[in-house]
Amino acid sequence: MLLLQFYRVINKRVLEPASYSVSADRRFLLLAQSISKIHRHSYLAKYTVYDILTTESYPLTPLPDEVGGVITEGPPLLLAAWTPKGHGLITVKDYDIFYRPAPRSSTGYRVTETGVPGTIHNGVPDWLYEGNY
Numbered sequence: 594m595l596l597l598q599f600y601r602v603i604n605k606r607v608l609e610p611a612s613y614s615v616s617a618d619r620r621f622l623l624l625a626q627s628i629s630k631i632h633r634h635s636y637l638a639k640y641t642v643y644d645i646l647t648t649e650s651y652p653l654t655p656l657p658d659e660v661g662g663v664i665t666e667g668p669p670l671l672l673a674a675w676t677p678k679g680h681g682l683i684t685v686k687d688y689d690i691f692y693r694p695a696p697r698s699s700t701g702y703r704v705t706e707t708g709v710p711g712t713i714h715n716g717v718p719d720w721l722y723e724g725n726y
Contacts, residue, residue: 611638616680620645621696623653623673623682627666635717637669640684642696655684655691656701671717685716 610624622643630636640653652667672685684691688708693701705715 610641614675616675617678618680621675621680623675624650625673627669629669631671635671637671638673639666639669640673641667644696651697653682653684653696655686655693656703657693657699683716688714688717690716 610626611628612625614623615621616623622645624641624643625638626641627639628636629638641650642653643650653670653673654667655670668686670684670686671688672683674683675681676683680695682693682696684693688710689706690704691701692704707713708715
C-alpha cells in the first residue's frame with residue numbers, strides 16, 4: 594500500500610521500486626529498483642533516497658564525491674541498508690563496504706578496500722551460502 598501511495602507523491606518521475614526500507618528516524622525511504630539477480634538471494638540494484646520531509650528524491654551513491662553534477666541514477670549496488678539509529682547508510686559496491694552518516698552528507702567513508710569479485714566478498718554472503726538446503 595505504501596508503494597502505491599508513493600507513486601502518487603512523485604508522479605513526475607516513475608521509479609518503480611521493487612522494495613523499500615524506512616530509516617530508523619522515519620525521515621527517509623530507500624527505494625530499490627532495476628534489480629538484477631546474481632545468485633539465489635543476492636542481486637544488484639540501483640537505489641533512490643526519498644526525503645519524506647522535503648519530498649525530494651535523489652540517487653544513492655556510496656561516496657559524496659560521486660554526487661558532483663546532475664546524476665539521474667546511482668551505480669548498481671550489492672547492498673544498501675540504513676543504520677540502526679538515525680539515517681546513516683551502509684552500502685556495498687564492487688564488494689567493498691561504504692558508510693555515510695546521512696544520505697546527503699558531504700562526508701563518507703570507504704570501510705574496506707579488499708573486495709575482489711569471486712574471491713573476497715565484503716559485506717555480502719558468498720554464493721556458497723546461498724545454496725539449496
